Amino acid sequence: MKKWLQFLVVMTSITATSALLASGGFSDNGARQMPAVANAKWKAECSGCHMLYHPGLLPERSWHKMMAGLDKHFGENASLDQATRDEIAKFLALNSADKQDNRRSNRINQSIPAATTPLRISETRYFTSKHDEIAASTFKRKSIGSAANCAACHQAAEKGDFSESQIKIPR
Amino acid sequence: MRSAFLIMALLLSSQAYAATPSALLKQYELQAKQENAAFAGFSAAKGERFFHAERLHSDGKKVSCATCHTADPRNPGKTRASKVIDAMAVNVNPQRLSDEAKVEKWFGRNCKDVLERHCTAQEKGDFISYLLSIK
Numbered sequence: 001m002k003k004w005l006q007f008l009v010v011m012t013s014i015t016a017t018s019a020l021l022a023s024g025g026f027s028d029n030g031a032r033q034m035p036a037v038a039n040a041k042w043k044a045e046c047s048g049c050h051m052l053y054h055p056g057l058l059p060e061r062s063w064h065k066m067m068a069g070l071d072k073h074f075g076e077n078a079s080l081d082q083a084t085r086d087e088i089a090k091f092l093a094l095n096s097a098d099k100q101d102n103r104r105s106n107r108i109n110q111s112i113p114a115a116t117t118p119l120r121i122s123e124t125r126y127f128t129s130k131h132d133e134i135a136a137s138t139f140k141r142k143s144i145g146s147a148a149n150c151a152a153c154h155q156a157a158e159k160g161d162f163s164e165s166q167i168k169i170p171r
Numbered sequence: 172m173r174s175a176f177l178i179m180a181l182l183l184s185s186q187a188y189a190a191t192p193s194a195l196l197k198q199y200e201l202q203a204k205q206e207n208a209a210f211a212g213f214s215a216a217k218g219e220r221f222f223h224a225e226r227l228h229s230d231g232k233k234v235s236c237a238t239c240h241t242a243d244p245r246n247p248g249k250t251r252a253s254k255v256i257d258a259m260a261v262n263v264n265p266q267r268l269s270d271e272a273k274v275e276k277w278f279g280r281n282c283k284d285v286l287e288r289h290c291t292a293q294e295k296g297d298f299i300s301y302l303l304s305i306k
Contacts, residue, residue: 050252075230076251077280145253152253 031102034160039091041084047158049076051151054160055095056105057121063092065117074119104162122147134169143170190271192261192303198271199299202292210293218301221294226285234285236298244305260305268299 034056046052055063067089071079080088097105111126118124131147139147150157156166196213203210223242225235239256240248245263248256258264268274282290290298 047254049250050254074252077283079280149253 032104033163034100034102034104036159037091037095039088042088042091045080045084045088049078050148052158053121053150054158055092056097056100056102056160057108058096058118058124059098059109059112060093060096061117062112062119063089063096066119067092104160120148121150138169141170190269190274192268192299195268195271195274196296196299199292199296203296206292213293213296213300215297215300215304218294218297218299218304221298222301228285229287236281236285238285239281244302259302261302262306268302 034054037055042055043052058066066073067085070085071077079085093099097109100106108121108124108126111124111129112118121127127147138144144152150162153167153169154162155168156163200210200213203213222236222240222244225233228234239250240259244259247258250256257266259267261267278290278295282288282294
């Protein structure tokens with residue numbers, strides 16, 4: 001029994017440390033882009049239907065609400081088994097916009113009124129202010145589909161990099 | 172010690188189970204026999220019709236499996252959120268039907284999405300037979 005406990009303690013601390021490292025730890029103060037994050041379940045389960053959205057794009061309460069309603073996820077059923085759901089929810093919360101210290105996440109977070117819990121990044125004021133020069137018809141292009149398809153225009157969107165050098169609007 | 176075993180079991184059960192298409196078919200066959208005593212085998216032709224059959228969803232839109240996977244399972248498809256779906260035919264994409272949990276998860280979602288109910292084991296087996304029959 002003792003050995004098992006030791007094993008568990010070691011495993012838990014390894015996971016916790018890597019999560020801390022993955023979230024950028026404390027060293028990313030004011031970085032321009034979002035830090036690299038990784039979680040195998042998140043990557044596998046949240047990229048089947050669309051690009052992988054960086055957790056730093058929404059505050060914790062948004063992810064919490066989204067993960068509590070996966071059976072009715074934007075008109076689709078994205079439900080998961082309990083263990084997988086819980087692991088992903090924890091990962092998203094830990095790396096959410098209000099837990100990050102990069103400029104992008106901070107500004108997204110500041111643009112969301114405290115009393116609201118948006119489920120779409122594309123409906124935050126930060127998003128609309130950055131894209132006010134793009135016509136609605138551009139988002140509807142076959143090669144893009146909707147504003148939610150960040151990766152169609154932002155080549156490095158899945159890495160949380162939205163810098164201008166990485167933008168190319170497809171025809 | 173009991174709890175240690177429990178933890179091991181939990182760790183293991185959260186892992187994806189590898190499978191082969193023929194092992195999957197065997198499982199669906201067992202289930203199909205339970206669902207229907209007159210079960211008479213799977214049919215790729217029925218699977219093909221199932222894949223293409225358009226249905227009026229209660230939201231007013233016409234849907235079929237081909238809506239996302241395209242009419243030809245050798246071609247890549249597209250989700251509603253504009254992401255490319257790799258080809259479904261196992262000959263073109265050997266990754267397909269190799270993970271039981273993944274197959275069951277997507278049958279669960281997509282059958283509800285298209286048929287607004289679960290698929291029967293017969294339908295699943297027919298569909299897999301169709302995917303395997305495509306050269």
